[in-house]
Amino acid sequence: QPDWAATDPEMNAFIDDLMGQMTLQEKIGQLTLLTSDWESTGPTMRDTYQADIRAGRVGSIFNAYTADYTRQLQELAVEGTRLKIPLLFGYDVIHGHRTIFPISLGEAASWDMDAIERSARVSAAEASSEGIHWTFSPMVDIARDARWGRISEGAGEDVYLGSQVARARVRGYQGDDLGAVDTVLATAKHFAAYGAAQAGRDYHTVDISERTLRDVYLPPFKAAVDEGVATFMTSFNEYNGVPASGSRYLLTDVLRDQWGFDGFVVTDYTSINEMIPHGYSRDLQQAGEQALNAGVDMDMQGAVFMEHLKQSIDAGTASQADIDQAVRRILEMKYRLGLFEDPYRYSDNARQDATLYKPEFLEAARDVARKSMVLLKNEGNTLPLVAGAKNIALIGPLADSKADMIGSWAAAGDRQTRPVTILEGMRQRAGEGTRINYVKGASYEFASSGSTDGFAEAVAAAEQADVVVAVMGEKWDMTGEAASRTALDLPGNQQALLERLVATGKPVVLVVLSGRPNSIGWADDNVEAILHAWYPGTMGGHAVADVLFGDYNPSGKLPVTFPLTVGQEPLHYDMKNTGRPYSADNPQQKYLSRYLNTPNDPLYRFGYGLSYTNFSYSPVTLSNPTLSANGSLTASATITNTGDRAGAEVVQMYVRDLVGSVTRPVQELKGFEKVILQPGESRTVSFRIEPKDLAFTRADMSHGWEPGEFNLWIAPSSGLEASAPVTFNLTE
């Protein structure tokens, strides 16, 4: 139980008293969340929300911020309603509020939980200073399909890394005290299995086994509960034939009964209404009943509870007790935020002015951005750019685009003026003696495919340069919600231009800005260096310059597998071995699990990333070859910086359970540590393993471990060949 869930007799008495005064309609109002008219992300928009506030028909508002505006709306609730219940203000603060950090997937690539927590903490400080109490973040959906646009918004494909990132984000947003004015309520979303959409198409049908739900998709949600997350958001997809907002299995059996979650559950945008097109509800009234009965506490934007729940109570098809339970959960959160003490305590102009865009926040954004970048290739130490590179051709549609720097879901982030572009960052860093000749050269718009507009100028610039830096990738809104693709290539005519640039014979550095893994195999074969920079945020241009010029030695590792081609998707490192595994030992053998035309292997593995220095790994040593039921063991390896500059390395520990009552993945990440090593320095990194770390959903659907042999790797990336495993035995 988190601190905030501790029994509070004073709170209970206050809420008992308040609920004793509430009419059914006022109660239903507390279950209703509506958007202000600032923004919308779905099909329904109610412009009568101000009247609804005054009438007590709405208890929470989203897409409203600034101290002034939230105060103004709060006045409508507190002064305009009978019971003066304050509003709760929610907002999509996803990777920064005003100061925008790298997209969530990029942050995960840092494998730096302190940095990720710091990012969330800064976001909370900024958002709360503008009157926001609650962010619809973190998204903790595991994503194993690069086609899915929202892969950009999570922490990638891995259960363990995803769970750690979920915890760091919840800690960052909520801090130690929900009532502190510089923290916000976090939301674990989207519950559940949203990332498993068929063919990577957003909102599409999910069909997975319960075992995979439990072992892959649920653990980051459970981690968020363990970290004390205050709220949950349902997902748009169905699970086992039932839309998540109508799933009593997910919202009650798992979330409440098995996990003991004490906060409240909000739907995603109009997802109760969407149970009709899903074919699960005859009409809105039934949809509302199904959602309430399943365990939904708050209806986001659908106005289904608002307009139909009273009829259901009158008809006896919904339970007053369920409504009371939901109202109580929501009022408890308002109480814990201190809103009944002072409804305006978050809406403070002076704090707002002192908080937004604080220099230390901008510096944090720059720091997280460079920590998020992943060096994918660096042939002949092309990077960092040497001092002799006095003439740099900077080419590509993403090299000088403010709008793109902050990616999608950038909340209240400024897309026009604040973001530092890569051109700006590089020019500032390079100084007077270096010429940076910028040519856009190509376009990422799909429609530009086939066009050679701008190529001539770009090629001319390249021909005159010492080195070409091509900044290519996807437009900011090609990932995120409702932004799925069936191809993973560089969109538009970028690939064609890249080929022309390579043809000049000049060294080419490719900087990729994107929210998903792209199939950049040609680039990997043909350019000298590749830096994946995600969408690096407000300070992104500086951060890219820090890395390109060597002021920061890149240390990011991929939180997702990069496929060779979209036809390999879904693709992830923690797959099963199958009965006929492909082996490099017999590449010509036909009857193996393989493709005719493409390797099984990805372009870049999960956990992969280079540095400007090199690290060597010693063999792994185990404290004991046997792990007993109540014991633990320690696995250690010594990592040495064998290069000539300091660098950080994400040391990763993987295990494989060789035989199980059900088949087990070929590797599972079970630990990691990011170490900073000076040139020549060695450090022994140790991981402690207990049997519970090796638990999974067994054949009988119980959760636990099984005795037997395990392989264990300590390695710089996933991959069975990344290093030799050691073996231990887990005994009863």
Add this chain to the structure above:
Amino acid sequence: QPDWAATDPEMNAFIDDLMGQMTLQEKIGQLTLLTSDWESTGPTMRDTYQADIRAGRVGSIFNAYTADYTRQLQELAVEGTRLKIPLLFGYDVIHGHRTIFPISLGEAASWDMDAIERSARVSAAEASSEGIHWTFSPMVDIARDARWGRISEGAGEDVYLGSQVARARVRGYQGDDLGAVDTVLATAKHFAAYGAAQAGRDYHTVDISERTLRDVYLPPFKAAVDEGVATFMTSFNEYNGVPASGSRYLLTDVLRDQWGFDGFVVTDYTSINEMIPHGYSRDLQQAGEQALNAGVDMDMQGAVFMEHLKQSIDAGTASQADIDQAVRRILEMKYRLGLFEDPYRYSDNARQDATLYKPEFLEAARDVARKSMVLLKNEGNTLPLVAGAKNIALIGPLADSKADMIGSWAAAGDRQTRPVTILEGMRQRAGEGTRINYVKGASYEFASSGSTDGFAEAVAAAEQADVVVAVMGEKWDMTGEAASRTALDLPGNQQALLERLVATGKPVVLVVLSGRPNSIGWADDNVEAILHAWYPGTMGGHAVADVLFGDYNPSGKLPVTFPLTVGQEPLHYDMKNTGRPYSADNPQQKYLSRYLNTPNDPLYRFGYGLSYTNFSYSPVTLSNPTLSANGSLTASATITNTGDRAGAEVVQMYVRDLVGSVTRPVQELKGFEKVILQPGESRTVSFRIEPKDLAFTRADMSHGWEPGEFNLWIAPSSGLEASAPVTFNLTE
């Protein structure tokens, strides 16, 4: 219960007596199936099988045929062993034995159950005349991913069509009497869900819900049981974490306890052994125990039972009763085949000579082949080729390739001399007055990509022609087992040549030979006509000529969805609606389930196919707007041939259950009828619907229907826009 499963006291007494004499090792021998040294499809090959036969260590042999050779091996068993138990001879007779019919997927495209049954009957006649008792066919795996190579070997993506085809094939192979010497035992394979391999990669992990298993993957197997199929084969994949050959849930709970299957279960090739790489078994002894305990009766080629089961009995980790049960099931089949009466009754040289390649069999193969072909495009009635087309350029690597005509898994089919190529078929049909100028022009080999070898000659031929017939597609072994692809385009340099041919301005007819849906959107946009001919078999060249020259009016309809691009896979028509369905009404709306760069719609829908004539559909009439629990209703539409030549139309009936306790597909095929109509002729086609036809796996996992509204279409293809639905109400 099929006839053969009726109680037979005489048989029981015979087997009781025989089993009373058998040692444990002799019993285990009956559970063992080994290959002769003719062919192999997997990693293990035992060259000691003749010694094994003499020692009674093997009860069945596969990959052995001809009357002489099977007689010779049978003599080893009958004269060389103590108990003289005859061998059972199995073989992969998949789409013909000597006379090769179109690949199985192609046959399904005929939607002609009589034709499909006839194909299996011919196969049985030929195979049994060479001493074969048992075919490892039909494969009834639903396949919804065109990447998967074995999509070619089944009946496509649809549950209903797949079930009908499964029944037709079982009827065709087994006939009315297992003991008739011209029938063979059929095998329903691969049990189960083999087609759901992740990312379409053969043998890869399957992860689906139990609901999808039951509603999508199992029904064709249940249909095979209902038709009396004699044997089942396990699949290579896992289901719910357990390899199918170790799945007691599949092999006992479902197959025996729920379905009452009375035949025997054989594994796929070495699939018991493969439970070790799966990570399900520690060693072969455990694997054997797990397989036996799950419900496996016969071990194909793994020799696991042979080498380890006695130890398991000695150790008390396997049950003598399980072994006895399996032995009995196998001996029963040998008894029913009449082998105890006359072990050589199938090995009859005279019958063999009189049977193979009978003219009527070849004619049947030609007939099924033309019925299987699907006309995908025919702009301006480019087809049939008019008499005035005196100069035809016939181009492409598949236009004159005997080896490719018969596709993969062509059993004892001759790949060198017998197959009639398209060049041969067209030349013979066209006669003297027409010049058919054949140029290979391109290659389907992956390695030829980028090469323009042969293009010049092909383009020159095209320029001199009245019409170009390009025969392109995939090499015969690019589908089938272990033949998955990550791309669905025309392999090699065929697409590039096709573009050159189109650029000549001559009308281009594309004939596609392939075992999977290919992403031929460019062709659809740019050539005049497209005929999909699958791999049409021994008589394929004549059949293609029949269609191209208009001697046969094409009537096939696609049994699988053809995607626009591989990035849409898995793709099938019977998807769920989702909560945010894309609608053509609001193409610019963002927050819908769609891709940024590609439509959701496929290139060609399931059920689609053109004719040289046209058909119109009347609105649907219902006998009653309400269907009661014990009643039925009839849906009718009148189909009219509005063109000027006779043709056959596959009239399809789809339903949608609008609201369910779980979400339901947007359409489900529930009936079809192939009607032949003369020019101007009308026919009213009626479908009877009972509540049981509308059953599915409900929320509580029970199988049954639910009351409510249904949409119903009678239409020329799947697709919500193919025609307007009518609505009926199913009442309690």
